[in-house]
Amino acid sequence: MLKKTILIVDDEPKTRQGLKKTLEDWANGQFEIISTDGASAAIDILKQKEIHILITDISMPEMNGIEMLKRLQVQKHYPVVIIISAYSEFDYAQEAIQLGVLNYLLKPLSKKKLIEAVEKAVEVQKKREREGKLTRIIDERLVDVKVEEKAEDSHIQRAMNYVDQHLNEQLTLKEVAAFVHLNSSYFSVLFKDQTKMTFSEYVTRSRLQKAKNLLIESNLPVSEIAEAVGYNTAKYFIKIFKEYEGQTPSKYRKTAMMKDF
Secondary structure, rough: OOOOEEEOHHHHHHHHHHHHHHHHHHOOOOEEHHHEEOHHHHHHHHOOOOOEEEEEOOOOOOOOHHHHHHHHHHOOOOOOOEEOOOOOOOHHHHHHHHOOEEEEOOEEEEOOHHHHHHHHHHHHHHHHHHHHHHHHHHHHHHHHHHHHEEEEEHHHHHHHHHHOOOOOOOOOHHHHHOOOOOOOHHHHHHHHHHHHHOOOHHHHHHHHHHHHHHHHOOOOOOOHHHHHHHOOOOHHHHHHHHHHOOOOHHHHHHHHHHHOO
16 A cells, blocks of 8 residues: 655745654654645645645745645645644634644644644544545445435335345345335335336345445455345355446455555
8 A cells, every 4th residue: 555645845944854854753654754845846746646644834935835725725635734834823724724724733843743733634634535435435326316215204215224224134025015014016116116226226236335335444354244235145245246346346345445545
């Protein structure tokens, strides 16, 4: 897995070097720490390389830190930002908050406060990354169906809720139809009419959605994930997963972990 990168932007050489040294000692090789002396150079770096955490001074010649952040808003990968300043400027602080800055630290910085701020930034960045991964594995057809049905307390809504709560069990159309007090033939037609998919397809898509979440969020072996989403054998689970996703669960997990989000 690629190292995460922290970029320090400060036009004062002594401060910049001090911050870099402190973070290199703290990171112990787990993060790449780079630095530059101005906003323009920082923007160029951010265009060429993904920066996960940005630590920047506000007061710099040519372009201040706030203006730099405004320009970075259009970036695909917006880093977690920590601002440092020699002045306690309320207006700057307010604007920084509006730009999503995580922390506003005053110079001179203590090593303890800097490291605490960076450790918090690391946690925020991990959360963003995880949310980004989960967003990319969502089955849009399931989302559309759930949103449409949620508008009313219908038989189909209750049926879907029942399925979602019993994905680890062997589900049958007859069982779910009985749960919502409908004839199974009528329920089958009604389900397809309202969701634009068969009951069987809904169950399969729901099982695979849960499986994808588990592949990303946990270290459970594929055999246990298969069982957790209602498949009797890992072999059959892998077959169905490959039909829908175009790759095996193991390959899916490996690809998701390696992707640059």
